Amino acid sequence: MAEVDVKESRGKQKHSKKKRRRVGVRIDMTPMVDIAFLLLTFFMLTTTMNKPQAMEINLPPGDSKVDVPASNLLTLRVSENGTIYWNLGTEKPEKVTPAELRKVLKEKNSANPKLITLIKVDRKGKYIMMVNIMDELNVSDITRFSLAPFDDKDKQLIEKI
Amino acid sequence: MPKIHRKRVGFKLDMTPMVDVGFLLLTFFMLTTQFKPSEDLQITLPSSHSVFKIPGADVITLSIGKEGQIMLGVDSELLREALFGQAAKLKGGVLVQTSELANLLIQARTRNPRLKTVIKADKDVDYGVIEDVMNILQKVNITRFNLVTELDKN
DSSP: OOOOOOOOTTTTTTTOOOOOOOOOOOOOOOHHHHHHHHHHHHHHOOOOOOOEEEEEEOOOTTTOOOOOOOEEEEEEETTTTEEEEEEESSOOOOEEEHHHHHHHHHHHHHHHTTTEEEEEOOOOOBBBHHHHHHHHHHHHTTEEEEEOOOOOHHHHHTTTO | OOOOOOOOOSSSOOOOOHHHHHHHHHHHHHHHHOOOOOOOOOOOOOEESSEOOOOOEEEEEEEETOOOOEEEEEHHHHHHHHHHHGGGTTTOOEEHHHHHHOOOOOOHHHHHHTTTTEEEEEEEBBHHHHHHHHHHHHHHTOOEEEEEEEEEOO
8 A cells, every 4th residue: 555654844753663764866786886897807808918019120222232341241041941050251151059149149249340240031931030030139239230132052051061 | 771782794895995996997998908900810920029119000011921921901991991992991901912012002102101011920931921021112112110029028
């Protein structure tokens, strides 16, 4: 049955049943908060904080040619199977492991500050070799390097070893 | 008169601050998250120590897959439509042949000269493909570009 609330002035009814007056409305927020936390976990798990990094390369304009004396040239050749060979000027190429590369680079560059590093990677070699070598150069603070095509002469030179 | 102590059955915890922080984090993550554009090429990036950030806008991305497939992607929808037609508007990138690449790059650069070039190549791709791409870039006078790598933790 419907109850009718008869309002009576407060003073008189002090001892009667207390009816609490609702001030404002109470909404159950639990579902909303649940969803919010669900979304929060979702975004936290899917977000990728580390943006991929990049290496910057500056190529010389196509027609520029610089003559470098052979003695100032350190050539790094990477063969098809990923072996790295280094040589100074016209010396005989020597094998070097990727771990030792940094040492060689540092040594040679401190011995001759004018040194220019030439990177030659076999066309069938892997891209990662080039990135690794350039990374080594960057880590050792060697900014004077360039990329050159790996031709048959290089191949023959390496095969002799 | 002794005070009557009501025994507490369970207790109420004020969750408001937690919920506040929760919402704060939620908004933060919602605003900072960027969904990876669906990629048609699976690329494992090589890792390096380089900490150069890739540019955020006006980018031409040259994705190079494991088998040497080249995919050209432009971040602006308009430019993409102009270059590859209506069908490619919503796609991340379009597979291109090496022979078309020079032309497309020139077209893209004439439409938006501020475009920066980014090469995103799989670490196991043959170097020859990269060499070809770099030669093309050099030919069309893009002498400054970025190679995307992952940060090496060591």
